Amino acid sequence: MKKDITKDIKDLQFSEREEQIIRLVWDGYTKAEIGEELKISVRTAEVYMGNVYKKVSIVKELRNNSPVCLVRFLLEQKYLKV
Numbered sequence: 001m002k003k004d005i006t007k008d009i010k011d012l013q014f015s016e017r018e019e020q021i022i023r024l025v026w027d028g029y030t031k032a033e034i035g036e037e038l039k040i041s042v043r044t045a046e047v048y049m050g051n052v053y054k055k056v057s058i059v060k061e062l063r064n065n066s067p068v069c070l071v072r073f074l075l076e077q078k079y080l081k082v
Contacts, residue, residue, distance in 0.1 A: 025067040
């Protein structure tokens with residue numbers, strides 16, 4: 001049976017910080033730049049990104065765990081608006 005991801009996408013909930021990080025990835029920031037911009041450590045930025053990947057991996061297998069693939073997927077599903 002094929003999984004309907006539409007409902008799952010609508011159910012995705014990101015924290016305010018996770019959304020900030022997703023937008024910074026979209027803008028091309030590196031982990032170090034994200035840390036600097038948000039005044040958090042690089043490791044903390046990595047943890048937030050890991051949380052986002054865990055949430056999204058429920059509905060989509062992301063190739064190479066690429067931040068670009070993650071943001072592209074969220075845009076395609078109209079979760080993010082540019």
